[in-house]
Amino acid sequence: MAHSSGVVVRVPATSANLGPGFDSLGLALDLHDEVEAALTDTPGARVEVEGEGADELDRGEDHLIVKVMRATFDRMGVPQPAGIRLHCVNRIPHARGLGSSSAAICAGILAARELAAGRGAGRERLPDAEVFALATEIEGHPDNAAPCLSGGLTIAWTDRDGTVRRVRLDPHPDVRPVVLIPAFRLATAEARRLLPASVPHADAAANAGRTALLIAALTQRPEADLLLAATEDRLHQDYRAPAMPRTAELVRRLRAAGVAAVVSGAGPTVLAFTTPETKDSIASEVGNDWHIQSVNVDQTGADVLSPETR
Ligand SMILES: Nc1ncnc2c1ncn2[C@@H]1O[C@H](COP(=O)(O)OP(=O)(O)O)[C@@H](O)[C@H]1O
Numbered sequence: 001m002a003h004s005s006g007v008v009v010r011v012p013a014t015s016a017n018l019g020p021g022f023d024s025l026g027l028a029l030d031l032h033d034e035v036e037a038a039l040t041d042t043p044g045a046r047v048e049v050e051g052e053g054a055d056e057l058d059r060g061e062d063h064l065i066v067k068v069m070r071a072t073f074d075r076m077g078v079p080q081p082a083g084i085r086l087h088c089v090n091r092i093p094h095a096r097g098l099g100s101s102s103a104a105i106c107a108g109i110l111a112a113r114e115l116a117a118g119r120g121a122g123r124e125r126l127p128d129a130e131v132f133a134l135a136t137e138i139e140g141h142p143d144n145a146a147p148c149l150s151g152g153l154t155i156a157w158t159d160r161d162g163t164v165r166r167v168r169l170d171p172h173p174d175v176r177p178v179v180l181i182p183a184f185r186l187a188t189a190e191a192r193r194l195l196p197a198s199v200p201h202a203d204a205a206a207n208a209g210r211t212a213l214l215i216a217a218l219t220q221r222p223e224a225d226l227l228l229a230a231t232e233d234r235l236h237q238d239y240r241a242p243a244m245p246r247t248a249e250l251v252r253r254l255r256a257a258g259v260a261a262v263v264s265g266a267g268p269t270v271l272a273f274t275t276p277e278t279k280d281s282i283a284s285e286v287g288n289d290w291h292i293q294s295v296n297v298d299q300t301g302a303d304v305l306s307p308e309t310r
């Protein structure tokens, strides 16, 4: 197990895109991974994993969180520690569109920053804005890292000079997310390869209007008809449907029944925003092979704890 001067980082699952807000909108969910990390003088990395990925993830230097921690020490200009010990409790399903890789990346950066502080390199070496920038650089898009770090509902964007930025909003308390998680997986990198290099102007315009409406619906007017209209997408879901036909079919059926359903992130999980009028339609449309989970919005985002307060 980890060294006594270790740190525990708790990171939420996230659902990105939310329909029209491709690479921009994201929501933090109350489903968390926990990582206990410590530095040692014994060379090499040793990783213990409980839960998701326990049978398949690398247990040494090639573990994603170890690689991210080492990249963070380099970015901070801190000498590499000889050894890294991790104990991971993984609850976020992998390659399902619930931001597991982003959660791992944010956990690695925050753990490394905290542990570097114990070796004389203060947090100012990696301010919060740079934590977000590094997470986005490693992940390739900012819409999972933003809610993972901030909690709540986030809008992420990139300024013309390349700076990534985010705004956090409080979703309306009546917003009730439900995730429908299949057993099958789809890697985000594979789903991104299906996207076209350009899209018709009318489709881009339609998504711009829907994204604006979605922010109003999620923060002020979580009404079934507005949520349904606001979650329409023309920029990514149809292009990716051949890689997840059962997800596309479930989204179509739920929407036909009036439920504001979208592909969560790059899929294949389905995210539905339910209201009292639509919540009963879900069970009747979804077969047994989808795990249905109502999940609250995570309000705080990634948290750094000491092992004692875990
Ligand atoms: N907690 C974790 N520890 C180590 N690697 C992880 C962890 N979470 C995710 N990964 C890596 O990221 C991959 C999934 O990333 P990705 O395809 O982006 O899907 P998503 O982020 O939507 O779950 C996993 O197959 C695994 O290689």
Ligand SMILES: N[C@@H](CCOP(=O)(O)O)C(=O)O
Binding pocket: 014, 016, 017, 022, 023, 024, 096, 097, 098, 099, 100, 101, 141, 143, 144, 188, 191, 192, 236, 264, 265, 266, 267
């Ligand atoms: N905007 C990204 C979001 C990917 O989210 P993930 O949870 O599937 O990694 C995309 O649609 O590619």
